[in-house]
Amino acid sequence: QKEVEQNSGPLSVPEGAIASLNCTYSDRVSQSFFWYRQYSGKSPELIMSIYSNGDKEDGRFTAQLNKASQYVSLLIRDSQPSDSATYLCAVYPQGAAGNKLTFGGGTRVLVKP
Amino acid sequence: EAQVTQNPRYLITVTGKKLTVTCSQNMNHEYMSWYRQDPGLGLRQIYYSMNVEVTDKGDVPEGYKVSRKEKRNFPLILESPSPNQTSLYFCASSPSLGTGGDYGYTFGSGTRLTVV
DSSP, rough: OOOOEEEOEEEETTTTSSSSEEEEEOOOOOOEEEEEEEETOOOOOOEEEEEESEEEEEEEEEEEETTTTEEEEEEEOOOOOOOOOEEEEEEEOTTTTOSSSOOOEEEEEEEEE | OOEEEOSSSSEEOOTTTOOEEEEEESSSSSSSEEEEETTTTTTEEEEEEEETTTEEEHHHHHOEEEEETTTOOOEEEEESSSGOEEEEEEEEEESSSSSSSSSEEEEOOOEEEEEO
């Protein structure tokens, strides 16, 4: 079992719709959770961080955390073609992973005009 | 501007020729790390540093060396590069890990290395 799991996609979303991305993690002691956006060939860019159960909103993005069920999700409202990218979920700490963020494999999102 | 600067952006080299990829951050971050990213394998940590003169191995350290003599710099050294080290490399920094909050990584722009 992977430590941090994401559906690789692609997740195809019409422009203006809501994109819903999910991430599950294996270690109950994980405390901090991050979503990164990565355009092809570019570096990951931090979008959201969350560490308490519930929702956290920032503009068109909402992160949702459920520690009991060990999942974190990202909603992108009013999706735009510029949102087409790979979204990486990252978790800290994760098992015996030590001092690092553990990343999921990413979900590729395609927003179609 | 707060940033992590990597150089070079692109590098093509031959097997066995020593090379160094530089990484510098201007945010006074304590934590720095190197990752490589390969299709289907995601981001894998090579080495990390918790502070000056404190470094440790990540998941895939074989064939790499690092040093942290100054807080701002964390170079990645390939003593004898091989074709399986062809990859996209990222340097990242953070104020610290383990304290929760909004601390994530700030990534450099990446170095695409090809070893022939």
